[in-house]
Amino acid sequence: MKNMLRVVYSSCLLQMKQSFSRSMFRFSIIIYPILFAWTMYLIYEGQDNSMLVSYVMLGTAVATMWGSISFSSAGDIDRERFMGALEVIFCCPARFSTIMMGKVIGNTILGFFSMVLSFAFVIIFLKVRFTVANPLYFCLSVVIGMISLVMVAMLLSALLAISRSTRVIMNSMEYPVLIFCGTVFPIDILPVWTRPLSFTLSPTYILKLCRESIEGISDFGVFYTYLLGLITVTLIYYILYKWFYTVIDIKARKEATLEVV
Amino acid sequence: MRKFIRMSLLSFKAMFGWLDPKVYVLTKIIDPCLQMIFYSLLVRFTFGSSDITPWIIGNAFLLSTRNAVFATGSLLRSERFEGTLKLVIASPGNKLSTFAARSFISIFDAAVTVVVGLLAGIAIFHVDLSGISYFQFVLSILTAMLGGTSLGLVIATVALVMREIHLFLNVAAMLLFILTGASFPIERLPAPARTLSCFLPVTRSIEASRIIAEKGSIEKIYILLGTEIIISFIYLFFAYFLYIYFERKARIDASLDVY
Numbered sequence: 001m002k003n004m005l006r007v008v009y010s011s012c013l014l015q016m017k018q019s020f021s022r023s024m025f026r027f028s029i030i031i032y033p034i035l036f037a038w039t040m041y042l043i044y045e046g047q048d049n050s051m052l053v054s055y056v057m058l059g060t061a062v063a064t065m066w067g068s069i070s071f072s073s074a075g076d077i078d079r080e081r082f083m084g085a086l087e088v089i090f091c092c093p094a095r096f097s098t099i100m101m102g103k104v105i106g107n108t109i110l111g112f113f114s115m116v117l118s119f120a121f122v123i124i125f126l127k128v129r130f131t132v133a134n135p136l137y138f139c140l141s142v143v144i145g146m147i148s149l150v151m152v153a154m155l156l157s158a159l160l161a162i163s164r165s166t167r168v169i170m171n172s173m174e175y176p177v178l179i180f181c182g183t184v185f186p187i188d189i190l191p192v193w194t195r196p197l198s199f200t201l202s203p204t205y206i207l208k209l210c211r212e213s214i215e216g217i218s219d220f221g222v223f224y225t226y227l228l229g230l231i232t233v234t235l236i237y238y239i240l241y242k243w244f245y246t247v248i249d250i251k252a253r254k255e256a257t258l259e260v261v
Numbered sequence: 262m263r264k265f266i267r268m269s270l271l272s273f274k275a276m277f278g279w280l281d282p283k284v285y286v287l288t289k290i291i292d293p294c295l296q297m298i299f300y301s302l303l304v305r306f307t308f309g310s311s312d313i314t315p316w317i318i319g320n321a322f323l324l325s326t327r328n329a330v331f332a333t334g335s336l337l338r339s340e341r342f343e344g345t346l347k348l349v350i351a352s353p354g355n356k357l358s359t360f361a362a363r364s365f366i367s368i369f370d371a372a373v374t375v376v377v378g379l380l381a382g383i384a385i386f387h388v389d390l391s392g393i394s395y396f397q398f399v400l401s402i403l404t405a406m407l408g409g410t411s412l413g414l415v416i417a418t419v420a421l422v423m424r425e426i427h428l429f430l431n432v433a434a435m436l437l438f439i440l441t442g443a444s445f446p447i448e449r450l451p452a453p454a455r456t457l458s459c460f461l462p463v464t465r466s467i468e469a470s471r472i473i474a475e476k477g478s479i480e481k482i483y484i485l486l487g488t489e490i491i492i493s494f495i496y497l498f499f500a501y502f503l504y505i506y507f508e509r510k511a512r513i514d515a516s517l518d519v520y
Contacts, residue, residue: 023428031428035435043307043445172287175295185306 007094011102012109015076019110025068029110033064033118040184041126049129054211057122057130059184061115062203062210066177068111069104069149075170076103077161086161090252096161097154097245104153108146133216137223141213144230145206151237152202158244161252182207202237205230265362273366293324293374294381300444301386314388315471319443321378322402322467326409327434329371333364333413334430337420346421347517350508357501364414368406375402393473397482401470404489408462411496412437418500421507422516441467462496465489 019025037060044056080086090096122128132138160169180187180194181203187195198204208226217223297320304316340346349359382388390398416433420426438444440458447458458464469485472478511517 023425024431027428027431031432032435035432035439039435039439039444042439042449043303045445045449047307169287172292172295175292175299179295179299179302185303189302189306 004094004098007098008102008105011099012106015103015106016110019107025110029064029068029114030117032067033060033114034121036060036063037118037122037126041122041128050215052122052126052128053130053214055184056126057119057128058207058210058214060118060122062181062207063178063183064114064118065111065146065149066183066203067174068114069107069153076100076107077157078170096249097158097241100154100157101150104150104157107153108150111149112146130214132214134213137217138210138213141206141209141227141230144227144234145202145209148202148206148230148234148237151234151241154241155237155244158241158248161248177201177203180204199229200233202230202233205233265358265365268359268362269365272363273370289328289370289374290377293328293378296324297321297378297381298385301382304444305386313386314382314474316444317382317386317388318379318470318474319441319467321375321382322405322463322470323438323441323443324378325371325374325402326405326437326463328374329367329406329409330413330416330433330437331430332367332371333410334416334420334426334433336360336363336417338417338426341420341424341517344518350421350511350517356504356508360414360417360504364410367413368403368410371406371409372399372402375405390474393476397473397479398470401466401473401482401486404469404486404493405463405466408466408489408493408496409437411493411500412462414500415496415503418503418507421504421511422514437461437463440464443467460492462489462493465492 037056040056040060041052044052077086080089089099092099119130123130156170156173178184180190180198181201182190182198183203187198187204190198205226209223209230212218212223212226297317300320301313301317305313308316337346340349349356379388379390383390412433413430416426416429419429440447440450440454440461441464442450442458447455447464450458465485466489469482469489472482472485
């Protein structure tokens with residue numbers, strides 16, 4: 001256990017250092033949240049404060065968190081492959097999933113910084129009033145939400161480890177999540193048939209929980225239902241990621257495609 | 262000319278995924294459609310029940326311009342990562358012709374993306390483009406792509422002295438989104454940003470396409486498109502001079518094969 005934690009810590013530290021050396025990552029966690037928040041603010045200009053908090057502030061925060069955690073973690077696979085290090089990481093004595101967990105946690109810490117930055121920008125420069133009616137529930141939602149996003153990132157990294165089109169698939173996943181999770185508009189405006197899809201994605205629950213706790217929870221039954229939903233999908237992601245990592249372990253050795261660029 | 266076309270096609274096929282149709286479909290058809298749907302739903306929600314046709318047109322133009330900017334902007338970066346940048350620079354061939362050939366197909370390819378985006382708009386959001394002048398509309402699309410490509414080339418030249426060009430490309434794409442008035446009225450921008458939007462390519466093409474869709478003044482359409490072409494050529498010349506400057510700097514600093 002101690003050794004595993006040491007691997008996670010080293011991998012996390014190295015990941016943060018490597019990520020910050022890349023200009024694209026600096027864009028994703030510093031410039032993108034600011035520009036995205038400004039764009040959303042200009043689109044939502046003239047709407048009341050609660051709309052600005054719900055869609056400009058929270059929407060930007062979740063969109064950037066999603067981007068920096070999920071995409072960066074999936075993109076890491078692609079980078080390792082391009083540098084010829086993927087097969088080395090895969091075959092080293094520490095488990096591949098443990099190393100990836102460290103990388104994902106590193107991205108999560110930086111993603112959290114990005115979320116705080118977007119909040120600060122919206123409050124300070126765009127003068128949006130931000131008060132949380134139920135701070136305890138808000139913090140709880142954020143913490144469980146981040147754990148859920150870590151599981152998503154692990155699941156994506158497993159899925160994309162065996163695909164050569166990692167970057168393309170990764171980029172094509174951005175807008176479906178923004179659309180179906182109701183990041184910058186409510187999911188109620190989408191056709192009803194898309195609703196089940198929305199509720200298989202954890203950002204939908206994260207946004208609903210955060211919005212409820214900011215505005216004030218009127219019905220705790222509904223709040224706990226969403227919380228239970230978030231925990232359930234997170235557990236499903238966890239089971240799937242564990243299973244996928246076992247599958248790719250066999251598949252990668254059998255097909256020998258890890259180093260194929 | 263045959264060599265120019267052959268080089269255009271070959272580099273396009275190799276660099277933008279035509280060797281794998283799945284990649285092409287994902288990046289050039291599915292992703293633009295999803296982007297279009299996202300922004301159209303957003304403006305429909307924020308602007309209420311008002312006609313969102315102008316915003317759908319604006320977004321269709323913009324997402325393809327993004328393609329044009331990224332396609333041309335990544336040219337030199339790709340060469341660097343494949344280890345061929347120093348060979349291209351050292352070769353006796355005309356570099357302007359080489360890079361023009363590589364960007365050439367991007368103009369038409371990005372125009373295809375506009376059509377895909379507009380078809381998505383027509384199918385999902387019932388955008389009405391019946392009775393418009395298709396000649397003027399195609400002209401406005403090609404003008405916008407020329408503008409996007411010229412901006413992409415300016416950014417591409419920076420790749421001669423920098424390893425990671427994606428920071429510039431992404432900032433440029435976001436600024437185009439904010440400053441061209443594709444998704445919200447330009448009047449909402451602060452005064453300095455409004456001034457900056459006048460100097461950017463694509464702004465006038467989007468405005469012209471909206472006038473075409475509303476069947477407005479023909480004279481105004483041609484003035485806007487004419488100005489856009491002039492601005493695009495200014496960017497192209499700027500890209501050329503920047504290229505000369507950065508090529509010299511890259512040779513002096515010996516940074517061509519740093520990656």
